[in-house]
Amino acid sequence: MQPSRREFLKWGTVSGILLSMTPLTGAQTTDFPATDFNELETLPGRGVRSRGAARGRVDGRAKVTGAKLYVSDFRAADMPGWPPETSHALLVRAPDATHVYQGLDLAALEPGAQPSVIVTAETIAKAGLRVPPFYAGDLFCPAGQTPLYLGQPVALLLFERFDAYDRARAAFRNGDLVRFGAETGPLEGPNYAALRFTRIAGLTPGAPDIYSPLQEGWISPGFQESSGRPVWKPLPVAEGGTYARGATYGEEIRAALAAPGPDLVVLDRAFETQSIDPMFLEPECGLAWFEPGAKTLDIVMGVQSPFEAAEAVAFLLGEARADIRPARIEARFAYIGGGFGGRDHTPFPLYSALAALFLPGRPVRLAHDRFQQFQGGVKRHAFEMRSQIAFDRASGRMVAFAGDHVLDGGGLANYSPSVAVVGATAAIGIYDIPRVDVTTLATHTRGVTAGSMRGYGTLQTLTALETLVDEAATELKIDPIELRRRNLLKTGGRTMTGNPWTVSVRTPEILDKLAAHPIWRERAARKAAGQGVLVGTGVACCTKDYGTGADCSLGRIELAPDGAISIHADAVEMGNGIGTSIARRVAAILGRTSDAVSVARIDMFDELGLVTTGDPYSMTQAEQDAAAKNPRWVPEISSATSASIGAHVGTQAAAQAARIVFRFGLWPAALALWGIAPGDPREFLFEEAFWQDSELILSGLPPLAQADVAAKAHEQGGVTGAMAHAFSRWAWAQAAFPLGGMDWAADIDALAIRRGAGGFTVLDRSFVFFPPTDYNRIGTSFTSSCGTAVRVEITPSTGAIRIANAYSVFECGEVLVPELVEGQAQGGFAMGVGYALLETLPPFEDGPGNGRWNLGDYVVARASDLPLHQLQIEVLPPVSPKEPPKGMAEVVMIPVVPALLNAIFDATGHRFRSLPVTPAMLKEVLP
């Protein structure tokens, strides 16, 4: 991660600007009645007229009736208190990064298509703006310079009327209005990250590691060649001793791989993956209004990381010239039409803010069209990988692995360092390998900036690994599933950073499921029976971390006297059904489906008074220890939402708050209703009690209606509301709070409660344990696993490939909403098919940065590309009824890709080592 120090000092004030953050709720259109999707999202079956059963998503009704929900739905007229007219902004980007940018040919625009204001590098240079460190690089390419990357913005054109904007937009799309001069070639830039992960296990099982990143820290070479590439070998110089120590071990592994004895089988293979676009269906959009009189910037955004986006806008403007510096920013967050990581830490909101600042007094809408989204949206990193793996010939055990990854990070750093780390530390997948050495290099290029996308890093390196293991099985003449089974990393075993996984490890069961599935068992018979088509079967099994090493959750629960429950949480809805998931998790604790749940609410937690300093990824232990003395301090207040951590992180604080309401509100009330006096041994049997049909059951006692217990809790002045903050750095922060005459410990680090109908009061923690900062050396600790089996049929004359049958089996602890989990797996399968067989963006001048890419050229999976009725999804039951939910939305995509490649090998006898595998490529290798 970016080791940048945050400027954040006090909740609510960033860069000296007062910041308020609220979700944008559905608006009424003037002509057509919208739905009742308003202040609070209403759960199906509560307060809505529905002929169906009380099932479905909290946002279901709004989404099938066309309610205004998404950021691109809103105009100024939809915003209460705003001027009615919407102005429009056009962000012009450079389609060239090898020639000097010379300005815009605005004379080519018709008179009715001229912008009112033109914002360029020169404009903002005089405005005192600061680019947030995460987005370091020029916001606009100045005239007279070569753009840093393809798609770099060169100007923001502001139009008071839609028609002028619309005509200018068409003119820019259809003509060469961005002028370039002399050829310079691409600009060089420093690499974004160069890291090496080496582990040498102890000589006997269970012995301490001889060398590991966990023990020694992460290392990076300090020297580079004239080309800018790092020198990976340890140099005989005095400096860089820490690097030299690790690299010496790494080079030993490589030397052994280069000269294997007869007892070893070594494979040495290259693999390339392509750049793709997240292709969320709603292009990025924003709406903003700067009132110079009130010095307020109102901004509506659609992002996965609302807190970060608002903070970035405030940082941008913190030291701006007085006339364009707001004293207050009102950030509002709308629903997003897909994310997949591509709306996490995007620079788009910065440009949206600039559009408003330079057309003061007028609400301005900035919206990408699809060409612009391809040209400017973050991409998945293309990887070049070399993998070497050694097996003991007799046992089939993996004994050593070396990998070298080079990532194309494109024009700005964005998430490149993180993607490099995640890819590298995932590189040995589900396996236990005692000697591992992986180098990774994230490079700057003139390509479109690459950033976060579902399964980042891991998707690339595990595709290379799982096809390599399949090839090794052929070489060793061992069944591919059996070979995997012999090499599994078991519970308690150490990953390649030297730490164990701290969650359930279910890969043995997943492999058993794959082996027993008809797709696998019938593979030979199906292959033999192919009529006019080549039939092949493939499997793969992968694991994927969930969480980032600094994940936060905010949750607030309120219980009414009639038992009704309302929930507020900071997580963002991106299609993953986070509101529905939180509601289900809380319902299991409080005995009733929530009556209202509201997400993206970072404005509902003021009573916690949270304060943060430092960067949770790079702070020292001493800094953390000192800061933690302040009972309001937490390492981070709110973090980005991704579908994969929704269940695990997004629901955590709300679930913990619900437990406190149960334990100190409902449980004492139940005791009173049952007539159980203090001192009775049943007083502390709260863990034994459970809900059934909204009745609280404790063996041997009459069931209690949830509403009666809630009424009693209010009557007694028990805890009827709780708001909590949770923080995870590969383990939850834990704290104790004075409650019920004891110190109540929970996996949260801040808590406020309300009693009866009173207001919320913050509680000082009597004890707190934040996960040590050394945990930042962990690669993966929370992980979930998925296996996929596929059968393909390939038509030799055309190379056409059909997926005849598919099966994915995975685990995710407690399943909160089965339909959402299954839906993520179905969607992940489709995205895996697209990555393996369909989608690609060429680098550089022919790629999306040229502004000419759209759907049509870029092909994502359609229904007819998928085995809609032949895709079986199976979720393993949790290891125990109390196993918490685990993230699953990323891992379900990953094994699909190598399983398809392995099936293609089985069908054709050819191993493809680059993606995507197209019919033309298949035809070429077939007789």
Add this chain to the structure above:
Amino acid sequence: MSAISLTINGRAHGPIEVRDDLSMNDFLREVLGMTGTKFGCGAAQCLSCVVIVDDPDGTSATNPTCVVPAVNFDGKSIRTIEGHARDGELTALQEAFIAHFAFQCGYCTAGFLNEAQVLLERLAAAPVARGDLEQTILEALDGHLCRCTGYVRYHQAVRDVVLADPARYLEAGSAP
């Protein structure tokens, strides 16, 4: 500039002056504020922007709005996602989309809803055999892009609406 008049969800609009090259999508979203119809690609490739056009002969078809000028819709009668529910009562198809968790982000839902509604009306007029149902749904919905769901639940939802009323949508004697 031209003045256009059209009927949207049963309600007359216009005459309204529009630029001849203003897209129907921008007419709906920017001029009328009807943003239930989405903009996805601007190239008629994702079909998130389709609306239902009701022809005078009683047939209906979907039509993209992103690449078609608004003036082409002059005099026509169209339906959009905002017009499916009546008096707050959802259609069977809308209910099925919710009950099946057919969508995730929901940005493609308007297109799928319109396309599937046209399919249902077509089947009501010309039922198909039960054995052809899945292929019929695939052919009708294919081309509508969804990045979240893998399409499975959309297709299941439409199939369930048909199977819930086989006498209406399926050839007599073909239902299982």
